[in-house]
Amino acid sequence: MLGNSSLSIFEILYRENYSKVYKTVYFYTRDKYISEEALQQAFIIAFKKIGSLVEKDKFSSWVTVIALNEAKHLLKKQSEIKVVPIDELNLIGKTENKFFAAEIKTDIDNVFKKLKPQEAEVLIYKYYADLTLEQISSIMNISIANVKVRLYRAKDSFKKIIGESSDCKQEGEQ
Numbered sequence: 001m002l003g004n005s006s007l008s009i010f011e012i013l014y015r016e017n018y019s020k021v022y023k024t025v026y027f028y029t030r031d032k033y034i035s036e037e038a039l040q041q042a043f044i045i046a047f048k049k050i051g052s053l054v055e056k057d058k059f060s061s062w063v064t065v066i067a068l069n070e071a072k073h074l075l076k077k078q079s080e081i082k083v084v085p086i087d088e089l090n091l092i093g094k095t096e097n098k099f100f101a102a103e104i105k106t107d108i109d110n111v112f113k114k115l116k117p118q119e120a121e122v123l124i125y126k127y128y129a130d131l132t133l134e135q136i137s138s139i140m141n142i143s144i145a146n147v148k149v150r151l152y153r154a155k156d157s158f159k160k161i162i163g164e165s166s167d168c169k170q171e172g173e174q
Contacts, residue, residue, distance in 0.1 A: 010047055017060050018043075024129040025067045028121070034074045042067035064129050065139055111161045119154035126151055 021042065026035040046053075046063045053062055112120050125136045133151075137144045 010050065013059055013063075014043055017063055020060065021064050021067050024064055024124070025071045027128050028068060028124050029071050029075060034071060038067050038070035038074055041070045045070075061129075061131060061135060065131065065135055068125070068129065068139060107162070111158055114161050115154065115157055118150060119157050122147065122150045123154050123158065 018039070022035060022039050025038050026032065029035050029038070042063055045066050046059075053059060112123075115123070122136065122140070125131045125139065126133075131139070133144050133147050136147045136151075140147065140150075142150075
């Protein structure tokens with residue numbers, strides 16, 4: 001059983017990581033309730049297994065992986081993967097030109113809707129959850145080489161979709 005000081009440390013870790021982990025899981029699920037459930041389960045698992053974490057400075061990545069695995073499990077029950085609209089990421093508040101930010105947000109959301117679920121998943125893990133190739137490999141149960149291939153293809157698809165989108169906009173402006 002953990003003592004009061006361990007509980008206090010875990011409480012600090014919880015507060016420091018909750019928001020980032022929640023946003024990552026929500027970006028993946030696009031469902032508030034599934035995200036909250038996955039997060040709750042992830043922190044319970046992390047609390048119970050904190051002693052097995054070898055590199056304590058990796059807590060954030062570790063709990064994020066747990067939460068994403070929990071979310072995947074919950075989504076399997078619903079049998080569909082969703083991607084959150086980019087407006088949930090507070091992009092507008094971080095950009096001076098709100099019109100430009102809203103347009104970017106819409107474009108990115110549309111691109112993610114057009115990507116294959118595996119492509120969206122690997123991009124979310126790498127660029128939003130900030131996971132390493134090794135962590136992604138472990139989560140997806142594929143080799144690191146396969147992660148690299150999927151990441152390359154996902155980025156390529158993303159670029160092509162963005163290119164098609166910008167070609168359509170340029171034609172519409174003429």
